[in-house]
Amino acid sequence: MDMRDCGQPLSYADNWEVIADCPNQVRRFFDAATWFTRQLDMEVSPSKSWSWAALPEHRQQLRTIAVDGHAIGVVSGATDLGAHVAYSRRPGAATLAARFQKAGRQAKRIACAPLPADARAGMVRQSVLPMALYGCSTASVSNKTVGTLRTAVANALVKRRTRRRLDLLFGCVRDVSLDPAFAIVHTRLVTMRRLVMKHRAVAGRVAGVVAASQAAPRAPRSGPVRFLQLSLRSVGWQLQLDLTLTRSGRVFGHLVNSAANLLQDLLKHDFRAAGVVRLRQQQTYRDLAQVDVAAVQRSLRALPAPDRALLTVHLVGSVEVAANRRRGAVSSAPGDDICPRCQAGVPETLERRIWECPRWQAARAGHAVTARWRALPVMLRSHGLPELQQEDTDLLEALVEEQWQPPAAPRAVGADVCLTCTDGSAHPDWPWAGHGGIAEGMTWSSPLLGFVQTINRAELTAAIVAMSIPRPLLLVVDSMYVLNGLKKIIAGTLKVRSQTLNGDLWQQAARMLAMRPAGSVELGKIKSHLSLDTLTGVAREWAAGNAEADRHAGDGRLSRPGMADACRRVQRRRRLTGEVHAVMLAVGKAAAEANKPYNAARARVSRVVAQERVKRRLEDEDNMPLTELLRPRQRRRLQAPAAMGMPGAAAAAADPEDMLLSELLLPAGA
Structure with a gap:
């Protein structure tokens, strides 16, 4: 044989x-x-x-x-040298799905790290994507698995509260290859190109598959694309899509579904691609930042109604996602005024007011420990966080002596008491925080030191800085976290330990309270962001002081090197992204108006097809034995198309969509 x-x-x-x-x-x-x-x-x-x-x-x-x-x-599938090969349309490579899940868990860990966006993007590019893309060039991945990984990567790049839509997010990042779906498409296209370049004999067959896919009338399952073109070049693969919009405002979401339809004919796998939409009617825009929105709108209005929906869409990424939700203005740094107590003709700083002002000589003498601020480290001096020496007196005894009685309502303070309002500020999505405050004749604002940047640490740091003022204080805060903690420290019911959350700051606050005279610190609580129009008297004064402290805390958060330029750049790009999105919505609306007759005709055809399907099913049930009718509809044994005499049954077996990639690339006589 x-x-x-x-x-x-x-x-x-x-x-x-x-x-x-x-x-x-x-x-x-x-x-x-x-x-x-x-x-x-x-x-x-x-x-x-x-x-x-x-x-x-x-x-x-x-x-x-x-x-x-x-x-x-x-x-239906196998693993060969690390590559997952699927022999049917149904994804069956469980190992690849497990690898995608592992990559998703790695992306979640990156999302929890307090790192800037560029650092998280680099970690995703180096550790997450290589782990997920190993072996995906020959095996299919379910849409659900890819969608889960895309969500995890999106949360790692930009925080959840700033993300609106995955396709728009990945389209606006600086590097479009961070999108797992786009990375899968790129990997498979590169593999296909290497195969074609290595075996020149199959290049003609690949071109035939592309031509057959273009010539076949295809109604997409969803999305605005009806015509696709894939240009194959010897030096590289360039994916260019000629689109006809049929729905309003769905360009970003359904572009990926339509791009997958053509590539599925080549690779026999289901996946979704992603990219950024760029309009190109009369000229090519090098960058989304150079898009003239008015010119695009004028060119669209100048087109005839049938041609208004014909545009060319190209995959490119250039604009960062605008994640800043708050104002980006940075006020001038405080400390340029003259000390109101000594009237010295020198620029004042917070440290000089606290440690060198002649009028505060007696108040400084009442401290248990007097430290020289010039002997402290530079970073501690500039941010008002001096490390004080340990007291010889027992800390618990000093805490018991100072009993705090909370005021029932905002009240006026005496002439010798300094009204001080403090507040903290933290960015909702980025690890940046700052603190600030206002007292009689002084203000301060500074970014928060340390690796952990939270709103609670910023609020507590602002209170510690205020307690370094050598005068009797009425400290007004808007944080129940700080208020309750200081109350327990004064009452002696809080055991401050370094293992507790923010224990280093609570220990420093306890030392600051212990070194002050008994009863020199009173606490007050005011609700944040109150309207001054509805308040009068002392409550209005407290609310105004809290608003001013909140402004200085925001200035301290934005006082980091390069923060102001970054905020302005993000706001400009966010505004530009919104304008481009508005243009796309206008394009979709115009496309919907232009395609109303086509949609109506398609709806009529769909009703006729549905009626024919119901009629055919009823005829099958009439000719079906009673035993089959008693079965559930999902388990009935219907006749094959060839046995029923349906036309096209023999041609269905040779449909290129049901053939494997290796069969398409091998010669016909092999």
Whole structure:
């Protein structure tokens, strides 16, 4: 028996393989292999042998092949050298799905790290995407799995509260390859290009598949795209989509579905691509920042109604996502005025007012420990966080002596008491925080030091800075976290430990309270962001002081080097992204108006098709035995198209959409 009659035989060490055109050739191959091994006093192991096919009817015939009474298994997917190969349309590579889940967990850990956006993007590019893309060029991935990974990567790049839509988000990032779906498309296209460049004989067949896909009338399942074109070049692959918009405002979401339809004909896998929409009617825009919105609108209005919806869309990424929700203005730094107490003709700073002002000499002498601020480190001096020496007096005894009685309502303070309002500020999405405050004749604002940047640490740091003022204080805060903590420290009911949350700051606050005279600190609470129009008297004064402290805290948060320029750049790009999105909505609206007749005709055709489907099902049920009618509808054994005499049944078996990629690339006579 000649094994060459069984197809194309292959040998890998002690493993034999054959690529056949039909199940009968596979059957002859197993018979020949069994006869040959028996001549050598060897046996074929049915449990280690398996077969596969691209068409469902071929897989059904392969299940009847047996060796020595043992059936040969038929698989729908396999793993070869780390690559997951799927032989059917249904994704069956569980290992690849597990790898995607592992990459998603890695992206979630990156999202929790207090790092800037560029650092998180680099970690995603280096650790998450390579882990997920290993082996995805030959195996299909379900849309749900890819969507889960895209969500995890989006949360790692930009915080959840600033994300609106995945396609718009990945379209606006600086590097479009951060999108897992786009990375999958790019990997598969590169693999396809290498295959075509290595085997020149199959380039014509690939071009034929592309031409057949363009010529076939295709109604997309969803989305605005009806015509696609993939240009193959010898130096590289360029994906260019000629689109006809059919729905309003759905360009970003459904562009990916339509791009997958054409690539599915080449790679036989279901996936979704993603990109940024760029309008190109009369000229090519190098960057979204150079888009003239008015010129685009004028060119669209100048087009005839039928041609108004015809645009060219190209995949590109250039604009960062605007994640700043608050104002980006940075006020001038405080400390340029003259000290109101000593009237010294020198610029004043917070440290000089506290430690060097001559009028505060007596107040400084009342401190348990007097430190020289010039002897402190530079970073501690500039931010008003001096590390004071440890007291010889027992800390608990000093805390018991100072009993705090909370005021029932905002009240006026005496002439010797300094009304001080403090507040903290933290960005909702970025790890940036600051603190600030206002007292009689002084204000301060500074960014928060340390790796942990939270609103609670900023509020507590502002209170610690205020307690360094050597005068009796009425400290007004808007944070219940700070208020309750300081109350418990004064009452002696809080055991300050370094292991507690923000324990270092609470220990410093306890030392500051212990070194002050008894009863020199009173606490007050005011609600934040109150309207001054509804308040009068002392409550209005407290609310105004809190608003001023909040403004200085925001200035301290924005006083980091380069923060002002970054905020202005983000706001400008955010505004530009909104304008481009508004243009796309206008384009979608114009497309919907232009395609109303087509949509109405399509709806009528859909109703006719539905009526024919119901009629055919009723006819099948009339000719069906009673035993089949009693079965659930999902388990009924309907007749095959060829047995029912339906036209096109033979052509369906040779449909290119049901063929494997290897069958499309091999010569016809192989």
